[in-house]
Amino acid sequence: MTPAEPTPDQLRPDLLPLRGRVAVVTGVSRRAGIGYAIARRLAALGAGLFLHQYAPHDRDQPWGADPAGPGGPEAVLAGVAAAQAGTRAAPKSMELDLAAPDAPGQLIEAATDTYGHLDILICNHARSGGDGPLGTLTAAMLDTHWAVNTRSAILLAQAFAAQHDGRPGGRIVFMISGQDLGPMTDEVAYAASKGALASITRTLADRLAGQAITLNAVNPGPVDTGYAPPEVHETVRRRFPAQRWAAPDDPARLIAWLVTDEAAWITGQVINSEGGFRR
Secondary structure, eight states, rough: OOOOOHHHHHSSSSSOOOTEEEEOOOOOOOOHHHHHHHHHHHHHHHHTEEEEEEEHHHHHHOOOOOSGGGHHHHHHHHHHHHHOOOOOOEEEEEOOTTTTTHHHHHHHHHHHHHHHHHOEEEOOOOOOOOOOOTTTHHHHHHHHHHIIIHHHHHHHHHHHHHHOOOOTTTTEEEOOOOOTTOOOOHHHHHHHHHHOOOHHHHHHEEEEEHTTEEEEEOOOOOOOOOOOOOHHHHHHHTSSSTSSSSTTTHHHHHHHHHHSSSGGOOSSSSSOOTOOOOO
């Protein structure tokens, strides 16, 4: 049956559309990262937050992790808490290596035990680095990227769905990359693992539709999270019509909208948020 025409009150935006809902956001270890921007957006819309962190991955990368102590994980939590609307409890967090087969289930179980029920899952985490072009790959390189970028995201979605009771507002968002829009010559393992997520999006969305859960994948395009050296940063900047990289909050705004009721009719989609990036 076709829904009734919205009333004028229903047409007006709700300032706290995620009030009463709880979100798990993975990969929230750095204030320069996309996960941090997503968490702050969801907090500002009224959601309770359970954040996944894994600083050891960042410490192994050229960009490094946020400093330990007050400038590190505590600052991430404080920044999300500062954006929180209403009287929600302070955000909770858990450090976990999602490469472990049982880690996705542990994360969802811990978040469910904390809040009683979960409404939103944002799989923002990713394995970066330790990659290469064809001719340099090893089984270990491929397996590590698969375990973190693909296997853990699917297992997180499965565990999330198992605890979801079918109430309206169930949302899952996968984070992918531009692997289907152009070559990623030096990142074969990464591109393969993210491409698998994009390919499975429609299949998982179909399976979850009966539980009132939507599932979409978002490609944020090149985002300035501090990883690009100066010469790469300048080359990429010139390829944007706006002559700037995306900021972490650019994809965060899209993702925050996708998990509200405004996006209830969108599922099984791979959405590119690239600001017109020219390859």
